[in-house]
Amino acid sequence: MLQFHKFQKFYGRYLALKIGDVLIEPGVYWVKGVNGSGKSTLLKTIAGILWFDGDILIDGKYSVKKTPVAYRKLVNFADAEPLFPEFLTGKEMVDLFLYAKGALAGQEKYFIESMQMQSFIDQPIGAYSSGMLKKLSLILAFIGNPKLILLDEPLITLDTDSLGILYQWILFMKQQNGTSFILSSHQDLDSSKLSGAKEILVETQILKITS
Numbered sequence: 001m002l003q004f005h006k007f008q009k010f011y012g013r014y015l016a017l018k019i020g021d022v023l024i025e026p027g028v029y030w031v032k033g034v035n036g037s038g039k040s041t042l043l044k045t046i047a048g049i050l051w052f053d054g055d056i057l058i059d060g061k062y063s064v065k066k067t068p069v070a071y072r073k074l075v076n077f078a079d080a081e082p083l084f085p086e087f088l089t090g091k092e093m094v095d096l097f098l099y100a101k102g103a104l105a106g107q108e109k110y111f112i113e114s115m116q117m118q119s120f121i122d123q124p125i126g127a128y129s130s131g132m133l134k135k136l137s138l139i140l141a142f143i144g145n146p147k148l149i150l151l152d153e154p155l156i157t158l159d160t161d162s163l164g165i166l167y168q169w170i171l172f173m174k175q176q177n178g179t180s181f182i183l184s185s186h187q188d189l190d191s192s193k194l195s196g197a198k199e200i201l202v203e204t205q206i207l208k209i210t211s
Protein backbone atom coordinates (compact mmCIF):
# COMPACT_ATOMS: atom_id res chain seq x y z
CA MET A 1 0.00 0.00 0.00
CA LEU A 2 2.63 2.52 1.10
CA GLN A 3 6.24 2.31 -0.04
CA PHE A 4 9.16 4.26 1.38
CA HIS A 5 12.17 4.59 -0.88
CA LYS A 6 15.49 5.74 0.61
CA PHE A 7 13.54 7.88 3.06
CA GLN A 8 15.37 10.27 5.38
CA LYS A 9 14.02 13.34 7.16
CA PHE A 10 16.48 15.97 8.37
CA TYR A 11 15.70 19.15 10.30
CA GLY A 12 18.81 21.14 9.42
CA ARG A 13 21.60 18.68 10.23
CA TYR A 14 19.49 16.66 12.64
CA LEU A 15 18.34 13.30 11.26
CA ALA A 16 14.83 12.94 12.73
CA LEU A 17 13.78 9.79 10.86
CA LYS A 18 15.45 7.20 8.63
CA ILE A 19 13.28 4.51 7.07
CA GLY A 20 15.15 3.41 3.94
CA ASP A 21 13.08 1.01 1.80
CA VAL A 22 9.98 -0.24 3.62
CA LEU A 23 6.57 -1.48 2.43
CA ILE A 24 3.53 -0.99 4.65
CA GLU A 25 0.69 -3.39 3.77
CA PRO A 26 -2.98 -2.27 3.85
CA GLY A 27 -4.47 -2.19 7.33
CA VAL A 28 -4.97 -0.11 10.42
CA TYR A 29 -1.79 0.98 12.19
CA TRP A 30 -1.20 2.61 15.54
CA VAL A 31 2.01 4.67 15.65
CA LYS A 32 3.62 4.65 19.09
CA GLY A 33 6.73 6.28 20.46
CA VAL A 34 7.93 8.60 23.19
CA ASN A 35 7.73 12.41 22.91
CA GLY A 36 10.02 13.64 20.17
CA SER A 37 10.54 10.20 18.59
CA GLY A 38 9.17 11.35 15.23
CA LYS A 39 5.50 10.33 15.06
CA SER A 40 4.21 13.70 13.76
CA THR A 41 7.19 13.96 11.42
CA LEU A 42 6.29 10.54 9.99
CA LEU A 43 2.63 11.46 9.42
CA LYS A 44 3.40 14.89 7.96
CA THR A 45 5.95 13.54 5.50
CA ILE A 46 3.53 10.81 4.37
CA ALA A 47 0.87 13.54 4.00
CA GLY A 48 3.22 15.51 1.75
CA ILE A 49 3.33 18.50 4.12
CA LEU A 50 7.03 18.22 5.02
CA TRP A 51 9.91 17.89 2.58
CA PHE A 52 12.20 14.87 2.96
CA ASP A 53 14.92 12.98 1.06
CA GLY A 54 13.81 9.93 -0.94
CA ASP A 55 10.27 9.17 -2.02
CA ILE A 56 6.96 7.75 -0.83
CA LEU A 57 4.55 5.93 -3.17
CA ILE A 58 0.99 4.79 -2.70
CA ASP A 59 -0.31 1.78 -4.64
CA GLY A 60 3.12 1.40 -6.20
CA LYS A 61 2.62 4.22 -8.73
CA TYR A 62 1.56 7.52 -7.17
CA SER A 63 4.53 9.43 -5.77
CA VAL A 64 4.19 12.26 -3.27
CA LYS A 65 6.91 14.09 -5.21
CA LYS A 66 6.41 13.11 -8.86
CA THR A 67 2.58 12.90 -8.97
CA PRO A 68 1.55 15.07 -5.99
CA VAL A 69 -1.99 15.85 -7.15
CA ALA A 70 -2.96 12.20 -7.71
CA TYR A 71 -1.15 11.21 -4.49
CA ARG A 72 -2.96 13.82 -2.38
CA LYS A 73 -6.35 12.63 -3.63
CA LEU A 74 -5.54 9.26 -2.10
CA VAL A 75 -3.89 10.33 1.15
CA ASN A 76 -5.83 12.41 3.69
CA PHE A 77 -4.46 13.88 6.91
CA ALA A 78 -5.80 15.38 10.14
CA ASP A 79 -3.33 17.37 12.24
CA ALA A 80 -3.01 16.92 16.00
CA GLU A 81 -3.75 20.61 16.58
CA PRO A 82 -5.61 21.77 13.47
CA LEU A 83 -5.54 25.38 12.32
CA PHE A 84 -7.95 26.78 9.72
CA PRO A 85 -8.78 30.32 8.55
CA GLU A 86 -11.00 31.75 11.28
CA PHE A 87 -13.18 33.78 8.90
CA LEU A 88 -14.40 30.70 7.00
CA THR A 89 -17.28 28.58 8.22
CA GLY A 90 -16.92 24.85 8.78
CA LYS A 91 -19.21 24.23 5.79
CA GLU A 92 -17.01 26.38 3.55
CA MET A 93 -13.98 24.27 4.51
CA VAL A 94 -15.98 21.10 3.87
CA ASP A 95 -17.04 22.40 0.42
CA LEU A 96 -13.42 23.25 -0.40
CA PHE A 97 -12.31 19.72 0.48
CA LEU A 98 -15.23 18.11 -1.41
CA TYR A 99 -14.05 19.98 -4.50
CA ALA A 100 -10.31 19.38 -4.01
CA LYS A 101 -10.74 15.68 -3.29
CA GLY A 102 -13.26 15.13 -6.11
CA ALA A 103 -15.83 13.80 -3.64
CA LEU A 104 -19.45 12.97 -4.44
CA ALA A 105 -21.81 15.80 -3.45
CA GLY A 106 -23.59 14.92 -0.23
CA GLN A 107 -20.83 12.65 1.08
CA GLU A 108 -20.31 15.03 4.01
CA LYS A 109 -23.87 14.65 5.35
CA TYR A 110 -23.24 11.31 7.06
CA PHE A 111 -20.16 12.69 8.83
CA ILE A 112 -21.72 16.03 9.86
CA GLU A 113 -24.88 14.42 11.18
CA SER A 114 -23.29 11.45 12.95
CA MET A 115 -20.80 13.76 14.73
CA GLN A 116 -23.68 16.10 15.74
CA MET A 117 -22.16 19.11 13.95
CA GLN A 118 -25.31 20.53 12.35
CA SER A 119 -25.67 23.27 14.97
CA PHE A 120 -22.26 24.85 14.33
CA ILE A 121 -21.14 23.81 10.84
CA ASP A 122 -22.34 27.17 9.42
CA GLN A 123 -20.56 29.26 12.08
CA PRO A 124 -17.16 30.91 11.48
CA ILE A 125 -14.32 28.65 12.63
CA GLY A 126 -13.03 31.46 14.88
CA ALA A 127 -15.97 30.71 17.17
CA TYR A 128 -15.21 26.97 17.45
CA SER A 129 -14.10 25.27 20.67
CA SER A 130 -11.08 22.94 20.44
CA GLY A 131 -13.37 19.88 20.30
CA MET A 132 -15.45 21.43 17.50
CA LEU A 133 -12.25 22.20 15.60
CA LYS A 134 -11.08 18.61 16.06
CA LYS A 135 -14.37 17.25 14.73
CA LEU A 136 -14.10 19.48 11.66
CA SER A 137 -10.53 18.34 10.98
CA LEU A 138 -11.62 14.70 11.25
CA ILE A 139 -14.49 15.23 8.77
CA LEU A 140 -12.07 16.82 6.30
CA ALA A 141 -9.78 13.78 6.64
CA PHE A 142 -12.61 11.42 5.69
CA ILE A 143 -13.77 13.32 2.59
CA GLY A 144 -13.23 11.88 -0.89
CA ASN A 145 -12.14 8.35 -1.68
CA PRO A 146 -8.85 8.03 0.24
CA LYS A 147 -6.73 4.88 0.19
CA LEU A 148 -5.01 6.06 3.36
CA ILE A 149 -6.11 8.33 6.21
CA LEU A 150 -3.49 9.70 8.59
CA LEU A 151 -4.80 10.85 11.97
CA ASP A 152 -2.34 12.58 14.33
CA GLU A 153 -3.61 12.32 17.91
CA PRO A 154 -7.27 11.94 16.85
CA LEU A 155 -8.50 11.21 20.38
CA ILE A 156 -7.42 14.44 22.08
CA THR A 157 -10.22 16.91 22.92
CA LEU A 158 -12.97 14.54 21.70
CA ASP A 159 -15.71 13.65 24.17
CA THR A 160 -16.53 9.99 24.84
CA ASP A 161 -19.56 9.83 22.50
CA SER A 162 -17.55 11.37 19.66
CA LEU A 163 -14.76 8.82 20.17
CA GLY A 164 -17.30 6.05 19.58
CA ILE A 165 -18.44 7.79 16.37
CA LEU A 166 -14.84 8.10 15.16
CA TYR A 167 -14.31 4.34 15.63
CA GLN A 168 -17.52 3.76 13.60
CA TRP A 169 -16.19 6.00 10.80
CA ILE A 170 -12.91 4.07 10.70
CA LEU A 171 -14.69 0.70 10.45
CA PHE A 172 -17.12 2.12 7.85
CA MET A 173 -14.32 3.42 5.58
CA LYS A 174 -12.28 0.25 6.05
CA GLN A 175 -15.19 -1.99 5.12
CA GLN A 176 -16.78 0.16 2.37
CA ASN A 177 -13.62 1.47 0.65
CA GLY A 178 -10.78 -0.70 1.96
CA THR A 179 -9.22 2.47 3.37
CA SER A 180 -6.07 2.02 5.47
CA PHE A 181 -5.33 4.10 8.56
CA ILE A 182 -2.23 5.27 10.37
CA LEU A 183 -3.07 6.81 13.73
CA SER A 184 -0.72 8.27 16.28
CA SER A 185 -1.95 8.37 19.84
CA HIS A 186 -0.48 8.68 23.32
CA GLN A 187 -3.76 7.38 24.68
CA ASP A 188 -4.57 3.68 24.33
CA LEU A 189 -6.79 2.89 21.37
CA ASP A 190 -9.84 0.73 22.06
CA SER A 191 -8.61 -2.63 20.72
CA SER A 192 -12.15 -4.09 20.86
CA LYS A 193 -13.21 -1.44 18.31
CA LEU A 194 -10.06 -1.65 16.18
CA SER A 195 -9.42 -5.39 16.17
CA GLY A 196 -6.45 -6.43 14.07
CA ALA A 197 -4.74 -3.03 14.34
CA LYS A 198 -0.97 -3.36 13.92
CA GLU A 199 1.64 -1.26 15.66
CA ILE A 200 4.38 0.93 14.25
CA LEU A 201 6.95 1.79 16.88
CA VAL A 202 9.01 4.92 16.15
CA GLU A 203 12.24 4.48 18.06
CA THR A 204 15.70 6.00 17.78
CA GLN A 205 14.90 7.45 14.35
CA ILE A 206 13.67 4.18 12.82
CA LEU A 207 10.38 2.24 12.45
CA LYS A 208 9.52 -1.18 13.82
CA ILE A 209 6.30 -2.67 12.44
CA THR A 210 4.58 -5.42 14.43
CA SER A 211 1.42 -7.37 13.65
Ligand SMILES: Nc1ncnc2c1ncn2[C@@H]1O[C@H](COP(=O)(O)OP(=O)(O)OP(=O)(O)O)[C@@H](O)[C@H]1O
Pocket: 011, 014, 016, 033, 034, 035, 036, 037, 038, 039, 040, 041, 042
Ligand atom coordinates in the same frame (compact mmCIF):
# COMPACT_ATOMS: atom_id res chain seq x y z
N1 LIG B 1 10.44 22.19 12.74
C1 LIG B 1 11.39 21.51 13.39
N2 LIG B 1 12.65 21.96 13.43
C2 LIG B 1 13.63 21.27 14.07
N3 LIG B 1 13.44 20.09 14.70
C3 LIG B 1 12.19 19.59 14.69
C4 LIG B 1 11.10 20.26 14.05
N4 LIG B 1 9.98 19.52 14.20
C5 LIG B 1 10.36 18.44 14.91
N5 LIG B 1 11.68 18.47 15.21
C6 LIG B 1 12.42 17.45 15.95
O1 LIG B 1 12.20 16.19 15.33
C7 LIG B 1 12.04 15.18 16.33
C8 LIG B 1 10.69 14.51 16.11
O2 LIG B 1 9.65 15.43 16.40
P1 LIG B 1 8.10 15.04 16.25
O3 LIG B 1 7.29 16.26 16.50
O4 LIG B 1 7.93 14.32 14.98
O5 LIG B 1 7.94 13.98 17.45
P2 LIG B 1 6.64 13.29 18.06
O6 LIG B 1 6.98 11.83 18.23
O7 LIG B 1 5.45 13.59 17.24
O8 LIG B 1 6.55 14.01 19.47
P3 LIG B 1 5.32 14.21 20.51
O9 LIG B 1 4.95 12.85 21.03
O10 LIG B 1 5.94 15.05 21.57
O11 LIG B 1 4.23 14.92 19.78
C9 LIG B 1 12.19 15.86 17.68
O12 LIG B 1 13.53 15.68 18.11
C10 LIG B 1 11.94 17.33 17.39
O13 LIG B 1 12.68 18.17 18.25
